[in-house]
Amino acid sequence: MSKALEGVRILDFTHVQSGPTCTQLLAWFGADVIKVEKAGEGDATRGQLRDIPDADSLYFTMLNHNKRSITLNTKDPKGKEVLVNLIKQCDVMVENFAPGALDRMGFPWEKIQEINPRIILASVKGFGPGPYVDCKVYENVAQCTGGAASTTGDPDGVPMVTGAQIGDSGTGLHLALGIVTALFQREKTGRGQKVLAAMQDSVLNLCRVKLRDQQRLERTRVLKEYPQYPEIEFGEAVPRAGNASGGGQPGAVLKCKGWQKDPNAYIYFITQAAVWGAICKVIGEEDWITNPHFATPEARLPHQKMIFDRIEEWTKTKTKFEAMDILNEFDIPCGPILSMKEIAEDQSLRETGTIVEVDHPVRGKYLSVGNPIKLSDSPTEVTRSPLLGEHTAEVMAQMGYSAEQIAELKAARVI
Numbered sequence: 001m002s003k004a005l006e007g008v009r010i011l012d013f014t015h016v017q018s019g020p021t022c023t024q025l026l027a028w029f030g031a032d033v034i035k036v037e038k039a040g041e042g043d044a045t046r047g048q049l050r051d052i053p054d055a056d057s058l059y060f061t062m063l064n065h066n067k068r069s070i071t072l073n074t075k076d077p078k079g080k081e082v083l084v085n086l087i088k089q090c091d092v093m094v095e096n097f098a099p100g101a102l103d104r105m106g107f108p109w110e111k112i113q114e115i116n117p118r119i120i121l122a123s124v125k126g127f128g129p130g131p132y133v134d135c136k137v138y139e140n141v142a143q144c145t146g147g148a149a150s151t152t153g154d155p156d157g158v159p160m161v162t163g164a165q166i167g168d169s170g171t172g173l174h175l176a177l178g179i180v181t182a183l184f185q186r187e188k189t190g191r192g193q194k195v196l197a198a199m200q201d202s203v204l205n206l207c208r209v210k211l212r213d214q215q216r217l218e219r220t221r222v223l224k225e226y227p228q229y230p231e232i233e234f235g236e237a238v239p240r241a242g243n244a245s246g247g248g249q250p251g252a253v254l255k256c257k258g259w260q261k262d263p264n265a266y267i268y269f270i271t272q273a274a275v276w277g278a279i280c281k282v283i284g285e286e287d288w289i290t291n292p293h294f295a296t297p298e299a300r301l302p303h304q305k306m307i308f309d310r311i312e313e314w315t316k317t318k319t320k321f322e323a324m325d326i327l328n329e330f331d332i333p334c335g336p337i338l339s340m341k342e343i344a345e346d347q348s349l350r351e352t353g354t355i356v357e358v359d360h361p362v363r364g365k366y367l368s369v370g371n372p373i374k375l376s377d378s379p380t381e382v383t384r385s386p387l388l389g390e391h392t393a394e395v396m397a398q399m400g401y402s403a404e405q406i407a408e409l410k411a412a413r414v415i
């Protein structure tokens with residue numbers, strides 16, 4: 001079966017996490033992704049957080065599937081000539097260098113566009129134009145500057161970052177959408193364009209509901225669905241809300257059977273208004289259905305803590321999976337807190353290709369997250385990440401270089 005992005009060639013100058021997430025998605029949709037790495041060194045993540053000596057790390061392998069790797073010294077004059085040829089023959093160039101690195105390399109946007117007016121130049125940067133435009137940025141910096149950290153954590157605790165890589169992988173996702181959109185526009189205009197996804201902007205986009213709450217707070221001085229209500233006075237900015245749901249339906253993390261020993265014996269429980277009657281029946285508080293203190297969502301808001309304490313008395317008598325089964329029968333929205341171990345062993349995730357086992361010539365078999373986006377006419381087959389420079393000769397030959405030229409460039413350590 002053909003792939004959605006078949007025929008699209010990507011010149012992939014990305015490294016670490018944000019950019020590679022983006023180009024991996026494009027590769028999964030069928031694009032030919034040529035990852036350009038520094039000769040001898042490669043993407044720094046190949047050697048970071050290693051679990052097997054001398055094998056590419058899981059950090060690298062899990063972000064660079066389905067790509068080809070070439071080495072190229074873009075600071076060498078001959079390397080620059082090769083780069084010009086690559087730019088001519090690619091549809092998209094993706095990079096997440098520190099600000100200004102492409103210019104310093106001698107390839108500002110104007111020059112790239114002059115070499116190939118159809119090319120799309122897609123960049124991840126920490127910040128958009130403004131006071132911090134020149135700053136280098138990693139994941140947690142983006143979480144802090146995009147509004148996630150100030151709104152995450154316990155109500156009386158310090159700002160907290162989340163394990164979900166919303167700054168890196170989140171921005172990679174945004175960039176991928178920008179690229180396919182620019183490719184779509186190119187169909188009509190014949191021209192490429194610049195695509196920018198700033199990590200601060202992407203995190204803020206994912207924290208949209210907190211900017212909603214900021215404005216509600218400024219208007220009404222109170223956020224009734226937050227755990228601070230009604231005891232604690234609100235300040236000027238949206239506070240951290242612990243595990244409160246963030247939406248219009250109150251929610252909480254509740255203990256389940258075995259919580260004393262198992263750090264993940266918990267369930268997320270949402271007291272959705274539509275199933276309030278069912279919740280009362282399940283926990284044995286049927287009079288709450290008509291009791292004016294509990295009968296409506298508005299009436300329940302000041303008693304949320306007490307309500308969740310009572311529901312927890314019930315969840316503590318069930319394992320998280322038993323509770324999930326019972327609650328699902330009544331359409332009560334809930335979710336067990338799954339550990340990474342449980343997720344890795346989940347057969348249904350293996351069957352859908354969301355968790356895949358990949359074989360690697362140096363490290364052997366390992367698990368990875370497959371393509372989370374499923375296209376019915378463009379299925380994803382996850383193939384292993386490339387070794388450093390594995391495809392240099394192959395790609396150079398495809399670009400029109402002869403065997404002698406390739407040998408010369410190799411001897412001169414340009415590739």
Ligand code: COA
Binds near residue numbers: 138
């Ligand atoms: N041949 C020769 N030189 C190369 C090269 C190649 N194939 N590929 C990269 N380089 C050079 C660059 O030109 C740059 O040189 P310069 O500093 O002299 O201009 C240098 O390698 C390093 O690039 P840089 O991006 O600055 O790497 P870094 O390790 O110092 O910084 C980041 C890493 C992630 C902090 C930085 O790249 C960054 O802020 N990126 C944007 C935001 C981002 O994506 N962050 C999330 C990462 S998950």
